[in-house]
Amino acid sequence: MPRPTMKPKAKRKKMVRFRERAKCRFCRENVTHIDYKDTQTLQKLITTRGKMLSRKRSGNCAGHQRKAARALKRARFLSLMPYIS
């Protein structure tokens, strides 16, 4: 008795998805300087407690993270932003 032949399984088409590397928010806008007076922008880079977000959470590149940190420290000195709240 001939063995029943198995139907070959249809190969699942493998979807190749690639994720474009997300750019830093400042790189996208070609920002060269981060102003300490721009508290609206700096507000997005801190937690509710007033601590600065890490690069992982903010998505900033290393250069812009440094610039943002400097701007935030200047804003804190002038009491535009809180040290801790």
Place this chain on the structure above:
Amino acid sequence: MPNDIQSRVYEAMFLVDSGDAAVWDEMIKHLSSMLTRSGATLIGITRWDERKLSYTVKGRKRGTYVLAFFILQSGAGVVGIERDCRLSEKVLRALLLKADHFTVAGMRLQLGEDIREDVAQKLMAERGEQAVAAAAAVVVAKPPRSSEAAPAEGAAPEPPAPYERRRRERSDES
């Protein structure tokens, strides 16, 4: 020493008591004299904002911020201004920074009408800034967002950013 003493543009932000700032002319006179005493040429001085402070400074919960741009021989005079700020009872905090990256148009945006036109024109001539190009310059801190900028009439719409295109494609698939 070589003749490389070049003038630099500085930016100063003063935090003053709101009560003292109510007598505005006197406050401006006080701050201007503090700057000019050290040999600064004032480009402009303006009331930047009056707001609640993030934390109390010398017992004050509210304060007025005064922004000034000035030209100074590099290095010289900054120490004198900082010392005067510390000694002044009207100034609660002061921050002095180099502001060479600011174009005259950028300063104009921040200072508004309080810019001194004669000094600004002289600075523009020294730097070789074009009046038209300078007028088109944007504030460094606040670049215009693509969604905010209105496209000119007849101009072809800009292609969407890659991440935006992908998001649309995904939503079409589903």
